[in-house]
Amino acid sequence: MAAYLAEGGKRVLMLETGPDRQPSQMISSSLYARRLKWTGTPVLEEGKNPISYVFNTGYGVGGSAAxxxxxWPRMHPEDFDMFTRYQRGRNWPIAYSDLAPFYDRVQREVGISGDARQEIWRPSGEPYPMPPVKVFAQGHALARGFAKMGKTVAPLPLAVNSVVYNNRPACLWDGWCDAGCPIGALGNPHAVHLPRAFAKGATLLTDTTVTKVLTDSTGRRATGxxxxxxxxxxxxxxxxxVVLAAFSIQNPRLLLASANNKHPKGLGNTTDQLGRYVMTHLAGVVNGIFYEETQHYMGALGGQLVNQDSYPKLTHRKAGAxxxxxxxxxxxxxxxxxxxVSTSRPDLIGAPLxxxxxxxxxxYAVMTAVCEGLPVAENRVTLAQSLDEHGVPQAxxxxxxxxxxxxxxxxxxNEGKAIISAAGAPEVWNNPAGSMHIMGGTVMGNTPADSVTNSFGQLHDIPNLVVAGPGLFPTSAGVNPTFTAHALAARSAAHLLSDWNRVVA
Ligand code: SF4
Structure with missing residues (x-):
């Protein structure tokens, strides 16, 4: 949002609660990878499937995307009107065709490696601007299992440079993406959007915490x-x-904590929708150990191949899914x-370990199912009684x-274990269900009765207060959310710039 608005001629100030982080501080080590995770005010997690806030979020410049x-796969057309088709979940206020031009634009700007023709499930769109990422022995071993089960695999679409792209270097395939990629081959904010924003005069204050969004006396306009x-x-x-881009939990926390006499239940919360429909993907992690050498330390961290045979939403209906x-x-x-691995095999200790x-x-080999989580109204962010160091209630x-x-x-x-066994691994096991990706909490929609924002992320009742990020998603789909969050931000920024006078009036 900062890059697009600055390039549109606006004066932009970015505010970051955590520390500054330069690309030169990204160091490929376990310790430094952990330092990029959330270390701000703790989020109080409840329910049978806690959201794994620390794992999923970031702290400091670049946030989670660092x-x-x-x-970066695309969502499918049926993800956008799921309620109409299946009477499950919610409809989005836009269709795939509304977002497709922005998927195309973002993939040109950030760079994605892949092969659109081999991805037989992929919705329509421009081909990828870079050839696919490399496949190493681990990928080949697992692909054998898919082939034996009559399934197709394709190169995984990754926002990682398979070749030099936009003056950024090609990937080294050393698998340290979660430490931030010191060379800039990973399409994260340090490599792509922050330099663009700074080049157009945007400024950034770090170690600066937003505690409240302010509105004027009418309550219809944010003032800062x-x-x-x-x-x-x-x-x-x-x-x-004002653009809130503090991710799916801190955005609703801040809006709830900004309650005033015009908005006694929080900004954007006249119909009690704020904070609701928090979603995650349940991670279906399946592991195996082969007799052969798998070079599991090689490649991009995200993976090498993809299969979307289970994308049709009724595929596993017989299993109650x-x-x-x-x-x-x-x-x-x-x-x-x-x-x-350690949490999936707590039985191992001593000589067996x-x-x-x-x-x-x-x-060793591993693959992960990104399982769609249906939106549930009771899965929500509320404010706790306890306050952080600045007097803001915890989420x-x-x-x-x-x-x-x-x-x-x-x-x-069940399917994953069968696939790895078919590939020839004598030892196969799965992890417990964990939460990856956090979406919802400030969902978009057509009316205030069922949503917090319109399709551009503007609060229904405060149009110059805008939410960005996966908190806007009405449903979670069965793919990783970052590409879609980027496409939504590009669409929102284009609208704000073209309608600027009305938006800020
Ligand atoms: S695998 Fe590639 S993208 Fe990931 S950290 Fe290494 S060089 Fe960067």
Whole structure:
């Protein structure tokens, strides 16, 4: 949003609660990868499937996208009108065709490596601007299992440079993307949008926490924000437009905490929609150990191959499941253990652990199902009684997967284990269900009765207060959300710039 608005001639100030982070500070190590995760005010997590806030979010410049895995598939047309088609979930206020030009634009700007023809499930759109990412031994071993089960795999679309692109270097295939990519081959904010924003005069204040969004006496217009600066001073910053881009939990927290006499239940909350429909993808992680050498440390962290045979939402209906999932296949594995081998095998200790590690270092392989989580109104952000150091209530987030989403995860696990066994791995197991990606909380829609914002992220009752990010999603789909969040931001920025006088009036 900052890059687009600055390039549109607007004066932009970005505010970041965490520290500054330069690309030169991105260091490929387990320790530094962990330092990019959230270390701000803790979020209180509840429910049967907690949202894994620290794992999914970032802290400091670049936020979550600084360390994201760069898996960038498109959502499918049926994701946008799911309620009409299946009487499940919600409809989006836009169709795939509204977003398609912005998917095309963003993939040109950021750069995606892939092969659109091999991705037989892919919705219409421009071909990828770069050839596919490399496939290493782990990818080939797992692909064998898909072939034996009569399934197709294609190169995984990744916002990672397979070749030099836009003056950014090609990937080294060393698998340290979660540490931020020190060379700039990963399409994260440091490599793409921050330089564009700065080139057009945007400025950035770090260690500066927004504590409240302010409105005028009518309550119909945002006038700026209250912040606490790095020196602890409380200040008011005035602006004609406020964009909240603090991710799916902090955005609703801030809107709830900004309640005033015109908006006693929080900004954008006249119909009690704010904070509702928090969604995650249940991660279906399936592991195997092969006899052969898999070079599991090679490749981009996000993976090497994709399969979307289970995208049609009724595929696993007999198992009581509803929704889409895709397999992202052959993630690079590091000592960070971000994919949770240690939590999936707590039975291993002592000598059995040592022999496991000897087998795993040679032949380990992993793949992950991105399982759609249906929107549930009771999965929501509310304010806790406890306050942070600046006097803002902590966020409390309840999240329990819909039973049909939990059944979808189980169906994916069963299929994944069968695929890895068919590939020839004698040892196969799965991780417990964990939450990856956080969406919803400020969902978009056509009316205030069922949503917080319009399709451009503008609050229905405060048009110059705009939300950006996956918090806008009415449904989660069965693909990673970052590409769609970027496309929505590009669409929103184009609208704000073209309708500027009316938006800020
Ligand atoms: S695998 Fe490629 S994109 Fe990821 S950190 Fe290494 S060079 Fe960067």
């Amino acid at each position: 360390h994201h895995y760069a898996v 924000v209250e912040v606490v600066t790095h020196s602890g001073e409380r200040q008011t910053l005035n602006s004609s437009l 509803f929704g889409s999932y895709q397999w992202i296949i052959a993630q690079a594995v590091k000592p960070t253990d971000l994919l949770g 040592q022999t496991f590690m000897q087998r795993a270092k040679r032949g 409390r987030v309840a999240h329990t997967a819909h039973p049909e989403s939990a059944a979808l995860w189980q169906a994916a696990i």
